[in-house]
Amino acid sequence: MKATFALAAVFHIVLLVAALPTPVPQTNGGPPFDPAGVKNVGNGHGGQFIGGQCLSNADCGSGCCAGPSGICSGPGAQTQAGKTGCGFVAGGAPVASAPPAAAPVNNGATAAPANGGPPFDPAGVKNVGNGHGGQFIGGQCLSNADCGSGCCAGPSGICSGPGAQTQNGKTGCGFVAGGAPVASAPPAAAAPVNNGASATPANGGPPFDPAGAKNVGNGAGGQFIGGQCLSGADCASGCCAGPSGICSGVGAQTQAGKTGCGFVAPGKRAIADLLV
Structure with missing residues (x-):
């Protein structure tokens, strides 16, 4: 009985293998x-x-x-x-039919740039021309309003990081296709506000990131690296670097013209003073 069962099992396995x-x-x-x-x-x-x-x-x-x-x-x-x-x-x-090349669609999207620059990422076709700021870097755009980065770079309209807007054949932010809505450009520099925020350092060092103006001088530790600070209490890193007061990583406090942590603007008390 056992031998018969074993032979049947082997025969079953052979059939399964043969079917593969x-x-x-x-x-x-x-x-x-x-x-x-x-x-x-x-x-x-x-x-x-x-x-x-x-x-x-x-x-x-x-x-x-x-x-x-x-x-x-x-x-x-x-x-x-x-x-x-x-x-x-x-x-x-x-034979599997090859997928068709991306063709222009009603929103003006295309796979290849018409006038030069890097190729568009075809995954971004759905974000072209809607002006909702949903397009990622590398996707086609018809104006700055399409791009999450706020930068639609020429010569063909591709969303770019502002710092890379002239790389790889790109000709800078501000591209506008015919009939596309034009997004208002962000101000070139944030104007000084009541809290003492400024876009340009007064005494040297790297420029401040204007997006951090709202975090200057409140001592809440919400300022990011690159934003202006009036003392170390403003910075999430705890390091407000001279000579002009910019939040810095501790390891980078003497790079790019910075003179080290511990900057305190006139009229502000240092963190060490507040702890005594």
């Missing part, structure tokens, strides 16, 4: 297949992971079945490690 797809040996080169992906070969369901064997693009989650032997690959690595590019098709395998 048989991987095609790599007769043409390229990196070795990951054997864990055998179950995903040739079903065309896009379930195969990178490194697993494929019979066409339709097998791969990445959409790229690379030659010369058929291995799922990231599109950016399709010609590395002996691979010959996406589009491999084994004899008789279903």
Whole structure:
């Protein structure tokens, strides 16, 4: 009885193994297949992971079945490690249609810049031209109003960090496409306010970040690094660096023209004085 049961179990396992797809040996080169992906070969369901064997693009989650032997690959690595590019098709395998190139849509979005500069990130198409400030850096924009950074850089309209607005062929913030709403530019420098905040240091050192004007002189420790301070009590880092009073990381207190922590504006008491 036990022998009969054992033979039946072995026969059942043989049937299961026989039902699995048989991987095609790599007769043409390229990196070795990951054997864990055998179950995903040739079903065309896009379930195969990178490194697993494929019979066409339709097998791969990445959409790229690379030659010369058929291995799922990231599109950016399709010609590395002996691979010959996406589009491999084994004899008789279903061919997955390649995704169409991003075409212009009603909001004016496109995949490639018309006038130069870096390429747009196609994932941002939905944020183009709505003026809601939802576009991320690298996405297309029709004006500053589209960008979370507030900077739509020319020559073709791409959201950029203000500090990188002239890099990689960009021509600076302020790009406006025909008919796009123009976002009002932020003021070039914050005007002095009653709390003594200023955009420009009086005695040297790096310029203050004008976004921190609201945190100057309240002693609440809410000022970020780069914002103006009247004493160390203003800074979240606890370091108000001279010569003009700017919140600094302790390790950077003498960099970029700063003269070290401990700056106290006239009329303010130092933190040490407040603790005695």
